Amino acid sequence: MFVDKTRCLFELPDEFRYLLLRPPKFGKTAFLSTMTHFYDVHGAEQFTEHFGPLAVATETLHAIPRHNQHLSLSFALSDINVHVGAKEFATRLTSMFSTRLRMFLFRYATELKLSSPETYLADEDSDVFRKVFDVVKASGHTLFVGIDAYDAPLLLGSLGPLHYPTIHQTFVSPQDIEHLLDTCLWGPLLAGSDVIDKLFVAGTLSLQSPAFRKLHLSVPDLPLCCGFTEQETLQFARSILDETTPEKADLHRSCGDYLFPSHAAGTDFDEPVLHPQRLISRISELSSGRTQDNDYSFQLLSDLLQLLPAESDVPNAATLNGLVELLATGAVEVDGPLDAAIDLDGSSVSWSALYHAGALTCVHGSKSTLRVASSEVLSLIHSRIDDLVNERHELGNTCLTTLYNYDLEGDPNPFLELLSVVLCDQMQRSFGKTREPDLRGILELVIRNSHCAPDERPIDFILLPADVTCVPIAVYRPNVVQHWELKTLTLLGMWRATNLNDEEPTVEALQKLHEELTHDDDDQLLARPYRVWSPSLNAMETVTVGSFLDPEPENPQFVAVGGARVLRRQRPDYISTPLTPP
Numbered sequence: 001m002f003v004d005k006t007r008c009l010f011e012l013p014d015e016f017r018y019l020l021l022r023p024p025k026f027g028k029t030a031f032l033s034t035m036t037h038f039y040d041v042h043g044a045e046q047f048t049e050h051f052g053p054l055a056v057a058t059e060t061l062h063a064i065p066r067h068n069q070h071l072s073l074s075f076a077l078s079d080i081n082v083h084v085g086a087k088e089f090a091t092r093l094t095s096m097f098s099t100r101l102r103m104f105l106f107r108y109a110t111e112l113k114l115s116s117p118e119t120y121l122a123d124e125d126s127d128v129f130r131k132v133f134d135v136v137k138a139s140g141h142t143l144f145v146g147i148d149a150y151d152a153p154l155l156l157g158s159l160g161p162l163h164y165p166t167i168h169q170t171f172v173s174p175q176d177i178e179h180l181l182d183t184c185l186w187g188p189l190l191a192g193s194d195v196i197d198k199l200f201v202a203g204t205l206s207l208q209s210p211a212f213r214k215l216h217l218s219v220p221d222l223p224l225c226c227g228f229t230e231q232e233t234l235q236f237a238r239s240i241l242d243e244t245t246p247e248k249a250d251l252h253r254s255c256g257d258y259l260f261p262s263h264a265a266g267t268d269f270d271e272p273v274l275h276p277q278r279l280i281s282r283i284s285e286l287s288s289g290r291t292q293d294n295d296y297s298f299q300l301l302s303d304l305l306q307l308l309p310a311e312s313d314v315p316n317a318a319t320l321n322g323l324v325e326l327l328a329t330g331a332v333e334v335d336g337p338l339d340a341a342i343d344l345d346g347s348s349v350s351w352s353a354l355y356h357a358g359a360l361t362c363v364h365g366s367k368s369t370l371r372v373a374s375s376e377v378l379s380l381i382h383s384r385i386d387d388l389v390n391e392r393h394e395l396g397n398t399c400l401t402t403l404y405n406y407d408l409e410g411d412p413n414p415f416l417e418l419l420s421v422v423l424c425d426q427m428q429r430s431f432g433k434t435r436e437p438d439l440r441g442i443l444e445l446v447i448r449n450s451h452c453a454p455d456e457r458p459i460d461f462i463l464l465p466a467d468v469t470c471v472p473i474a475v476y477r478p479n480v481v482q483h484w485e486l487k488t489l490t491l492l493g494m495w496r497a498t499n500l501n502d503e504e505p506t507v508e509a510l511q512k513l514h515e516e517l518t519h520d521d522d523d524q525l526l527a528r529p530y531r532v533w534s535p536s537l538n539a540m541e542t543v544t545v546g547s548f549l550d551p552e553p554e555n556p557q558f559v560a561v562g563g564a565r566v567l568r569r570q571r572p573d574y575i576s577t578p579l580t581p582p
Helices: 006-011 028-039 047-051 086-107 128-139 152-158 174-191 210-214 230-240 248-255 276-288 299-306 320-329 351-356 375-393 395-407 413-430 439-447 491-497 507-519 522-527
Strands: 016-021 071-076 143-148 196-203 360-362 369-372 470-473 480-489 529-534 539-544 557-561 565-569
Touching: 006 028, 028 071, 028 143, 028 196, 071 086, 086 128, 086 174, 128 174, 152 174, 174 210, 230 248, 230 276, 248 276, 248 375, 299 351, 299 375, 320 369, 320 375, 320 413, 320 439, 351 360, 369 375, 375 395, 375 413, 395 413, 395 439, 413 439, 413 507, 413 557, 413 565, 439 480, 439 557, 491 507, 491 529, 522 565
Parallel strands: 016 196, 071 143, 143 196, 480 557
Antiparallel strands: 360 369, 470 480, 529 539, 557 565
């Protein structure tokens, strides 16, 4: 059972210098292995056996790319232990490279015309890469070089204080690791460029040391080379689950929808892909009926989240308050490229780093707007921010009481007041920014908060598709749910309804309107105008806030108005629905 990714080989030119960044456990190693076998001169006789049934050899619209024409040299930097002193690390690093190069000489002794490959490299040789590249050049061959987990030593070194708080000072520093890699690997690869036709470096986060930058690696336009498309996902799942088709919504919720922007001219995005390791874990859960143990897909993300401060003055730095805003608004706007380099000292973690660690994915159509990728990521974020939100709004003391009053006493006002307080606070924090809080996000912060969640597995509010307007809510009583219709009317839409000729409001104008809304009673709010798109008119129109609440709604309707208040309407005879056992 496998997923065929060989059609991506059609996109590779005859010569390249690439850096592929993908989240951990996302299939980088598998794709690098595919390339190694595809280009290795030793695989020529087995090409039909290995690749004959696969897309790269069977898709008739393409000619089979050139293959099996290089000597393959590969390194996996995840094997290096950085929790040692600087001298010991340098010894281990050079020993690993020397061992790999000696194995290369033995493997290709015939092609390199070496009668005694075991003696070609002496123990005292200081530049083993140069000697190997010299013999490759003399043989007339060229190289495919693959570097897997290129960032692993630096990441582990940077996270040393987190995992070893009392002894990390004795370990090699990230700065020394960077210097040694420049000296022992990136510099030699740069010097051997004349014999390296293809260089493919894979990792998770962007690092930019001096020698590494000089390699001038570009980002490949291979958005589907790692991860599974929906079609690949369903085929793979059915092959394991005896042709049983799992629910698409469950797989997307569990495994995410990752969009990787294309760098090709005239294109923005390809189709989304699901996290392959998370998919394997989810299929295992479905087939066994047991929760899968940690597959470590988000271990790096968990570590990075532990480093986040509440606030930061560093541009584009992620913070705990930034995560709260992410959940409240549903997305975050990121300035600058997503492949921006990370800080080695761990003093700040960028949104770009969280994106590459698998926490976030691009909103379709935008390379700078990011949203939470999956339910497991959402749970990790809650584990970091729930205490902060609880302390800010005293949720643990009030939320369950207000839900009790709502569900059993028939008094919704305390719960609506709680939602309005959280909504108003998040609105005030969003002034001057591009996004406003959404009612789904407010419910995410409140009902899913670990200090007050009445349900062990509450719904992932912010992961719901945009077209889902009616949400099942386990309010307070066990085994029953209510179906709530959730709507959000933005403060900007409220402002535009009374300022039709103005282009954009100032922050001060929005703050003034928001202050007015907080003092309106329900009737005044319902009479307020709102600017909205009308599909029937195919144009903008002005309506009242009250038009968003039905006189006799089938289900309870909740409307967040201008970041100031949450209104509700429910018919008197509404009855909660018994919860159907899974």
